[in-house]
Amino acid sequence: MASSIRRRRPLLTLAGLMLAAVALPAAAQASVGLELDGGWQFRQADSSDQHGKDPRARAWRTASVPGTVHTDLLALGAIPDPYTGMAEGGLQWIGLADWEYRRTFDVTSERLDDARSDLVFEGLDTFAGVYLNGEKLLEADNFHRTWRVPVQGRLKAQGNELRVVLHSPIRRVLPQVLAMPHKIAGNYPSPWGDEPKDAMTGNFVRKPGYHYGWDWGPRYVTAGIWKPVRLESWDAVRIDDMQLRQDSVTAKLAHVQARIAIDVARAGRYALRLWQIAPDGTRTQAAEQAFDAKPGQRTLEAALRIANPRRWYPAGYGAQPLYRFDAQIVGDGEILAQASERTGLRSVELRRDQDANGQGFGFVINGVPVFAKGANSIPFDMFPARTSDAQIRRILTAARDANMNMLRVWGGGHYERDAFYAIADELGLMIWQDFMFGGGMQPAYEPAFRASVVAEARDQVRRLRDHPSIVLWCGNNEEEIAWKNWGQGKQLIEADPDFARRVWDGYVQLFGRDLRKMVAQEAGGIAYWASSPGNDLAEQANTPEAGDMHYWSVWVEKQPVEEYLNVTPRFMSEFGLQAWPSLRTVRDYAGDAPLAVDSAVVVAHQKFLAGKGNERILDYIRMQYGDRSLQEARDFDDFVYLSQVMQAEGIELAALHHRASRPVTMGSLYWQLNDVWPGASWSGIDWYGRPKALQFHARRFFAPVAVAALRKDGKTTVSLLSDRTQATRGELRMRIFDLDGRLLRERRTPVDLPALAATAVLQQGDAELLGDADPRRTVAVFDLTVAGEPASRDVVYFAAAKDIAWPDPQLQTALRREPAPAQAGDDHYRLDLSAKAFARAVWIDFGELDAALQDNALSLVPGETVSLRVDASASLADLRKALRVRSLADTLSRDQ
Template identity: 55%
Template sequence: MDLPRSSLRRYFHKACLALIAASSSLIMAAPVTGATTRVQNLSGSWSFRLPHSDPAAASYAKATEWHTAQVPGHVHTDLLAHQLIADPYVGDAEAALQWIGNATWEYRLQFDLDENIQQARHQDLVFEGIDTFADIYLNGKKIATTDNAFRRWVLPAKSLLKKRQNELRLILHSPIQRLLPQVQAMPFKLAGNYPSPFGDEPRDAMTGNFARKPGYHYGWDWGPRYVSAGIWRAVKIVSYDEVFLQDFHIQQDRLNSQRAELQAKLELQADQETQIDLDLRILDPDGKQILSKNVQTQLGKGHNQLALPLYIDQPRRWYPHGMGEQALYSVRLSIRKGKKIITETTKRTGLRQVELAREKDQWGQAFGFVINGVPVFAKGANVIPFDMFPNRVKPGQIRAILQSAKEANMNMLRLWGGGYYESDAFYDMADELGLMLWQDFMFGGGVVPAYDPKFRENVIAEAREQILRLRSHPSIVLWCGNNEQETAWKDWGIGQKLTEANPIFAAHVWAGYQTLFGKDLREQVTRLGAGVPYWSSSPGNDLADRANDSNNGDKHYWDVWAGSQAIESYLSETPRFMSEFGLQAWPVQSTVDAFAPRSEQSSDSPLIRAHQKFLAGDGNQRLLHYIRANYPEPKTFADFIYLSQLMQAEGIELAALHHRSSKPRTMGSLYWQLNDVWPGASWSGIDYFGHWKALHFHARRFFAPLAVAALHDKGITRISAVSDLLQDQALEWRLRIMDVDGKVLRDERLPLTLTANSAIELAQISDAELPPASKADTTFIVAELIRDGNSIARSIAYLQASKQLALPDPLLEATIVAEADHYRLHLHATKLARAIWLDFGEHQHSLSDNALTLLPGESISLRLDSAQNLTTLRDSLRIRHLAQLQAIPAATSH
């Protein structure tokens, strides 16, 4: 055995092998497949129907016929594939499709057993995910009922399986109809989330918070209501003989820059006492083998736990994007009995330490992440599901969104609790890209029946499975109990209202909440979560008296948008960690065209309103409220799209730069939201089809590792510099006061040593201190960071609302030229060109930048990629900028 001296000083020895006594209980961790552990995939020729006995059968007779089905899949997508329903995303189809969620659905599969597993001692039928309430029949015998879409179901099936003509059948029950009787029977109801606007469920008896099912299926303020059902993840038969590997992970005991002390931990099930050989190899992040070791050990009958110590010198640690490399080690395990391979698997993981900083200081109690001993300012956004129907989400779509997050200099994403636990591919990509993940457990809001022991037991089993599945991913840095349930109880009047109605029941409900989120989930994360911290609710202070406190814990701030406060209010809110804030906008024109014809595109159109899901008020009127506060009145719907995106981008930029400038008091800025679940108006920076809104282009600039913030409020412009880099930076900073025609009223350059991982205020300039020639409607302030004579960061502060600025025609000149494998778009502005948006209509394209402002006399060269020819691109180029709208009179329709 050869061990490279530079990488591995010690290896594990037989004498260090820990063999822990067995029990007969099975752990539902993801099985590992290999030579004698064999898998038969059951994604084959499924079919589905609406049973004739269902009340909907009379109205939807065609759905009662057997049709082919896709598994994994969903009943909505199966119906759509056979043109039995309209496209759920086009027009205003939503209301007419609510019957689907109230119906029962039947799925069946006929299959033969693969020859290579017919003689196996154990044959388990495994469902990776069923949505949600199902009766499962195998060859006519009911073998299980399910009640949790987030759990994995492993069903021993050897006694029922045949070599030929097996039939697997599932009856999927409506979650609404299954739960509604018990909810309606409650004398005091639990508050839900969003009542159905379609009458398919009583507004005072919402069932969604009683179901362990994706909450967003019941509708949210950014997505439709499609209470789907289906076999949404893989189905397979897993067979094995006398030994089965149930779980394998690498536990990190101690880690620093000099040494990693680890354990390879295995859990195996054995039918009888037997001897096995373990072959383990470790590959470093470059794929170089640094260990090869064989250990022989004896297994007892039943459940066996093995711990194999190992040590790595000078380990390469995993860091978030922007802090260091995303080093990932691979550990290959082979288990043999004699010459027969029982199973083989590879586990990939990163070596990193994570801490949640909670020190008390002059502002209150901190909330921030420390990775490998280094405090990290978290920059990013909240992630919602990528589609209403998860089976339609392909790895390439996930990769594009996560890569876009990295390109926007994000280092953290919060996986919101109203969706579902993402696919393995998602977490693998986050590991590779260096995106820290804040992982909510799947509770999106409302009040859940945590006082019910059976409900808690179901959730604990779900949590255990998911933690075991995901604990090897270095990207996961926090497990959070729920989204907004504590603040809803304490701050929104939900707890008070129930207490006034029935104090005994209210106390019972709150005690159940504390047990589930304060104790049960915390225990699972502490015991199984590989050192990742737990947080009981967001926003919160881990069950302290106040739930949404600016000085303690994490903060959700919705006074802007939901509370109609001015965007400038962001500058008065300085939290410890901002985990939610946001502004809405419409997606790009081509995305709107995908669901509504141009003739129907107005803010009051039924089709447009059907894709505007802000139901706490009129969403388009709320958008207009914020547009009108700062920008000209939109005359057309195209103007409405442009101005909504500009308002969103500049508003979120204002907040994010304030958060970053407030480091270390504030240590995180995660806006709502990164992506979309369908095409429509929302808070996202990337729309359903993956197009970047103006916000995402801005995010790439305001989340840059080195940034400058010029923030004007109440007659004062505060200028700050921010660095997330881990080395001091020798720079210059430049201050210019200019007018829109290009006249420079003041121009100063000063040396700046920007300390590593810090924020510093550079100047405060009151409007009264501006040069005498300054005019509020034409003057603006430009702050820049300069390195080696080049501007690397810029921020512009205006003295008045944009609608009050006297913006001239910038006299933009645009040329497109062909280069080797792409095009180049050159832009020049003679005068200030505020908020440029470049578009090529229906033609697919990619621009290296957009949503930008050019100073008077400034030029920029952008890379343009497109399959179109040069003539088409030149003819289709459309340039918007704010001055085009300044002279447009108010319109009565948008």
């Protein structure tokens, strides 16, 4: 883990005091911390004019900190599970109520005698009055900030009462929004009547936008103490912050500037000792300097030179070695304070060279231009305090295992916890980090609002800046394009030109100047980007010629997926198609309720177009697979399956086009990686961590070495894709089959794959590929084999799936147990799968049993056998009984 001090954690906690006393000189205990996460109670505040349906919400009850009111009420049994059934509408009263939390704590006489004591709140949600022994200490108003309040002289030995009063953000802000003669645009109006649809409050509050509802998640306007609370005391000096600024990193030498910010309580002569722990564990002293200090804050600096550094690379480009640096402040030979920080040494550049196609947009790590492959991540839960580190690791590891090397942390959520970035460091996942602005327009014309945002941003940049995974800070998500292209600016200009000018000037001040300046000062050389999509405040935003692009003509505007081939961006940071999670996931929240496209519980968990997103999914299923595929979704299982096939095949088409367009295009990040709750969305992994077909496709279309066979306007272009830094050689095999398995033509060709390139090796029209074959009964299969790389395959279809008479592939399975145990205690099985006719979109399922498959969502060539590893705790007999295998033919041939 990274620096405990930089993360605003104390050197010691009461729980660890005895162990720490063994490890450190006694004087080190002069800087201690009392964790205040336990022993809390909560209730609905007397100030509320909203009353819950359960009287237990009005009395003092046990609370969890970190936590939120919703999860405390759930633990109490006062509300139903917010994710189950149709609970959402009945829980909106929680966001309209005021709440209060309280606890008492004692302080030892040693701590009372310390020169300094601070109460530290790492996260308050959101409008919070904090009281100590009846005295008001703080009025917080920003979910994303850390709050530190001096309390020396205000503490007593026993019975200190800490009370936090949390005010409804809706009721706090709504009067001022209603009073505005002209409103600035919000995001998603509430369907529940808790605020008027023309007076949305979310964008006036520094709180996660998704709490107010999004098109993939519910509306739960939370309140609570969502991060840890502690009392920090020290008598001499405290390390407030530690930065490892990488001024220059090459293969031969790394220049690192260590900057240690300290808070001195007592004047004296001190020394800084800095230790370096190399990736192999070797520990050496890197610097030592003595200094005289007066009470107050100051920054110490030490220049470090690391010869022949082991450099950090993104996944697929090299290893991820991590260095640790320990800082100690010593006085009279004793350690008074210390901090530790972990980082990876690398150079990072956002390269924006002009070329014949416009202006490039690509990331260069250690001099290597990296094609960014990945997805957008959203929060892992509606209630972030209950997200576990293990859950984060599972999802990020799944991303890495799908050959991703970048995630974009989207701006409508919250800055992720430390573990997220530490795990990304370990896995080699580059992080595009948005500041937390998800859409609409902000009241940046108010200086106080801008000042709050800058303070928030400084807290977060300082907390995260030493993570080697972070390669970009971005001001916001879609605010600029909404103003310029979606009518928000035009409408306000027509209604009130003077106010519109103030709004836009405030936007430019915040995102063009304030945040840019703060990143330049604090982020250690990482680039800043004003808005996504955009061109860093150039006149045109969201253009293929420059900057990054969000492309939603497919899906939002109902264009066919083939339109992906007509847009070649410099960097695609958003595009997507929706799909439903597995039937098992739906049953987990729907229970025994009837399931259909329009059943109430299904619509309640479909947030696009206020529940009508299923109609959009049906539109795309019918475009690709025809009306006969779903007759008003007579079988919900078919609907789920076809939605996932449609999503996976569509995103694969786009991603392969982006990769084949290298170096014009240098990134492909689809929307989205994960979910905040179980429901319909654009994710590849659902809230339970269960992969959709897209997740399996992504592992193949993001493979470091792959083949892309893209058919457009009756011509197929075959490109060889390589992210490897060395040229390689392989073989390209082309086979033309009829669907029943007859091989019509075959050709094997030795091929060269240049390093870091997409190379077109074949372009042929349909007539050249097909000859006299029936395009509705013929496929072209392209296989690329390169020594040391997984085999890659792409299939070209010459007619839409709805126009093909799919034969029964006669899928055959054989499941056996293998002796070698799998990790995590599961048993290890082997599934052999074969088909007698061509099988498209083969899906393997074990029903209610937990089973992890090595691969899924496959296309099988006739006569081919695929052998897959299966990890499961279930018995062989149970797995065989539950096993179900289907292909596209099982659905599309029913009505023929």
